[in-house]
Amino acid sequence: MPRFAILEHDYPxxxxxxxxxxxxxxxxxxxxxxxxxxxxxxxxxxxxxxxLYLDYEGPVSGGRGKVTRWDGGTFDWEVREPGCMAVRLYGARLRGVFRLELLDGKMWRGEFRADPFGSLLDRL
Incomplete structure (x- = not known):
């Protein structure tokens, strides 16, 4: 299963x-x-x-600040089309679907929706 990470980055x-x-x-x-x-x-x-950034925390080369892992885990592709994608995240903080839609050029808009069954499934 592919992995994801969300890194808090303090630079610039x-x-x-x-x-x-x-x-x-x-x-x-x-x-x-x-x-x-x-x-x-x-x-x-x-x-x-x-x-390497899937597991990395610490300084970024070239004086570009530091990164701290905010979340990470595995994911499944739900939608994978030009201009629209959605992934089901199985992270420590985020469990649900993160959807990204292309607005223009390199700008996308994302929305996270929690998995309503996530907490129940975690208990099984």
């Missing part, structure tokens, strides 16, 4: 990097806030990152 301003494992790279979006239940969040498509 505080933001969260949303990373999805895709073959040998991480598809990456830059979020101004971490995903919140039912809230829309802008997501700027960034360059693909190296897979």
């Amino acid at each position: 301003t505080l933001h969260w990097d949303f990373l999805l494992e895709q073959d040998d790279v991480l598809l990456t979006w830059r979020l101004p806030t971490p995903p919140e239940l039912g809230a829309m969040v802008n997501a700027l498509k960034a360059f693909d990152h190296r897979r």
Whole structure:
């Protein structure tokens, strides 16, 4: 199962990097806030990152601040089309579907919806 990570990154301003494992790279979006239940969040498509960031915390080379793991786990693709994608996240904090829709150029809009059965399934 592919993995994801959300990293809190303090450079150049505080933001969260949303990373999805895709073959040998991480598809990456830059979020101004971490995903919140039912809230829309802008997501700027960034360059693909190296897979080492799935587990990395610490300083970023070139004096580009530091990253701290905010969440991580595995995911399943629910929708994967040009301009629209949705992933079901199985993380420590986030359990549910994060949907991204392309607005224009590199700007996407994301929305997180919790899995209503997540807490029940976790108890089984």
